[in-house]
Amino acid sequence: MKKAIARKPYKHLQGGHCESGSVSSIVTNYGFDLSEPMAFGIASNIGFVFLPFVKIWGRPLIAWRMLPQSIVKGVQKRLGIRFCVKTYDYNHEEEAMDELDRLLDEGRPVGMQVSIAYLEYFLGDFRLPNNTHMTIVSGREGDEYLINDPLWDCPTRVRREDLRKARFSRGPNAPKGFMFYPLEFPETIDYKRAVKKSIKRVVFMMLQPMFPYYGVLGIKTYARAIRRLQKNPDKKYVRGMIGHFVLFQEEVGTGGGGFRYMYAAFLREAYDILKIPELLEASKRFNAIGDKWRLAAASCGKFIQGKTDEVDLEKAARLYRECGEEEREAYLLLKKIRWK
Amino acid sequence: MKINEVPQEGKRMLKLNGLVHYAENDEGKFEKVSSNGWDTGYYTGLNLQVEFEELAEGAKKRIRSNESSPLEYFMYKACMDLPALSQFTEIPKRKVKKHLTPGGFAKLDDATLARYAHVLHTDIETIRKFKSTLS
Numbered sequence: 001m002k003k004a005i006a007r008k009p010y011k012h013l014q015g016g017h018c019e020s021g022s023v024s025s026i027v028t029n030y031g032f033d034l035s036e037p038m039a040f041g042i043a044s045n046i047g048f049v050f051l052p053f054v055k056i057w058g059r060p061l062i063a064w065r066m067l068p069q070s071i072v073k074g075v076q077k078r079l080g081i082r083f084c085v086k087t088y089d090y091n092h093e094e095e096a097m098d099e100l101d102r103l104l105d106e107g108r109p110v111g112m113q114v115s116i117a118y119l120e121y122f123l124g125d126f127r128l129p130n131n132t133h134m135t136i137v138s139g140r141e142g143d144e145y146l147i148n149d150p151l152w153d154c155p156t157r158v159r160r161e162d163l164r165k166a167r168f169s170r171g172p173n174a175p176k177g178f179m180f181y182p183l184e185f186p187e188t189i190d191y192k193r194a195v196k197k198s199i200k201r202v203v204f205m206m207l208q209p210m211f212p213y214y215g216v217l218g219i220k221t222y223a224r225a226i227r228r229l230q231k232n233p234d235k236k237y238v239r240g241m242i243g244h245f246v247l248f249q250e251e252v253g254t255g256g257g258g259f260r261y262m263y264a265a266f267l268r269e270a271y272d273i274l275k276i277p278e279l280l281e282a283s284k285r286f287n288a289i290g291d292k293w294r295l296a297a298a299s300c301g302k303f304i305q306g307k308t309d310e311v312d313l314e315k316a317a318r319l320y321r322e323c324g325e326e327e328r329e330a331y332l333l334l335k336k337i338r339w340k
Numbered sequence: 341m342k343i344n345e346v347p348q349e350g351k352r353m354l355k356l357n358g359l360v361h362y363a364e365n366d367e368g369k370f371e372k373v374s375s376n377g378w379d380t381g382y383y384t385g386l387n388l389q390v391e392f393e394e395l396a397e398g399a400k401k402r403i404r405s406n407e408s409s410p411l412e413y414f415m416y417k418a419c420m421d422l423p424a425l426s427q428f429t430e431i432p433k434r435k436v437k438k439h440l441t442p443g444g445f446a447k448l449d450d451a452t453l454a455r456y457a458h459v460l461h462t463d464i465e466t467i468r469k470f471k472s473t474l475s
Contacts, residue, residue: 014360014372014374015360015372016359016360016361016362016372021360037362037370055423056424057419057421057424058421117418117461118461121355122354122355123353123354123355124355126353126389126419127418127419127461128419129418129419129420129424129428129459151354151356151359151360152356153356153357153358153374165458169428170427170428170429170430170459171424171427171428171430172427239387240387240391243383243384243387243388244384244388246380246381246384247381247384247385247388250378250380250381250384251353251381251382251384251385257341258361258362261341261361261362261363261370262362264362264364264370265362265370268368268369268370269370280368284368287341287364290341291341291345294341297380297381298380300380301379301380301383304380304383304384304387305379305380305383306383306387
């Protein structure tokens with residue numbers, strides 16, 4: 001194992017998704033090259049879950065990925081990188097902030113989970129209550145912290161009081177001061193073993209035949225739910241519902257087409273290392289699947305924008321169903337790989 | 341997605357210049373490409389914002405006619421509904437429901453109200469005086 005030493009000054013890296021972007025950015029800055037798709041794929045973070053009985057603003061929970069914090073855990077487990085991970089309870093907020101100051105003064109950037117509602121640079125006055133954003137704090141100047149948010153193209157600043165509130169927001173998926181930074185990196189990495197394990201996990205989870213709200217079965221349930229909306233005469237309700245699904249699919253960090261592209265990038269990178277032809281083929285398929293998710297969302301575009309009240313949800317449902325079928329084919333292809 | 345298919349439609353809810361997408365280049369490798377917005381996605385966010393603004397306006401009317409408590413207005417301003425408010429403040433739903441009525445609101449003590457104020461991005465004074473600022 002070799003010690004992780006932070007690069008100075010912090011090199012800002014932009015990513016497509018908050019958690020994989022943070023992990024990749026912080027690990028790269030501590031001196032170990034890990035691309036964002038690699039971090040995302042190796043932690044088997046791709047998925048699909050549709051839970052109509054769990055409500056957000058009275059609408060179903062839907063996500064195209066696994067739970068928050070799972071990339072931090074997955075990268076540790078699969079690649080053998082040792083992280084220092086800390087959480088605190090609500091009585092130790094000051095202690096958590098002092099610990100952060102100590103680490104920054106030592107020259108260690110820290111990744112952490114925050115609530116976006118308290119961060120002014122995020123959405124301004126539109127304060128969405130969401131606890132699961134991951135970001136990186138790379139330094140401090142007086143009362144302000146330097147934030148290298150992986151979604152942003154440049155570093156930003158946040159006041160100490162705001163950051164304290166954001167780290168100790170309550171509610172679902174509360175961050176509880178969750179922070180992480182790498183301690184040690186392994187000398188060599190057996191990519192074959194890591195990629196094999198991560199892909200097997202994804203295939204096992206996505207092709208599960210038991211629970212109708214997860215994986216390929218979940219996509220079918222989702223498509224059926226979309227088709228059922230067609231009969232609903234209340235256009236405002238339907239618009240809200242479809243808007244909610246598309247919002248969760250493409251705009252916030254729960255994935256959708258964007259994550260399929262990222263997984264395709266991971267498979268391509270794995271192919272470059274391992275030279276297994278199925279990985280290249282699967283990468284191409286996942287790229288096409290990402291396009292299909294986008295197309296399905298875009299087919300409701302005019303309706304969501306309010307330009308028309310007519311919407312062909314039958315078509316959207318059919319496209320979503322095809323997404324499910326194509327994903328099933330792709331996972332079966334990955335399942336057939338002979339790892340030797 | 342090919343590089344030239346990355347949406348560039350110019351509008352985005354997040355206050356940034358470009359969000360990264362992964363797109364395939366001519367050699368079949370994936371690159372980070374900056375996208376400055378996608379209309380369908382932008383309008384979903386905007387619709388949500390408009391929806392909560394409408395709810396907040398409705399709440400204002402109800403507060404004026406003394407059917408509801410000022411907490412309701414601030415709740416919608418912070419993009420929450422009753423279950424969300426209950427989760428984020430860790431106050432039971434049953435009690436939140438009570439505090440959303442004028443009678444329940446009048447009996448609120450400062451400590452509980454501070455808890456609400458913390459989650460709703462405001463302070464105790466603003467919530468208490470909110471009704472008198474209306475009219």
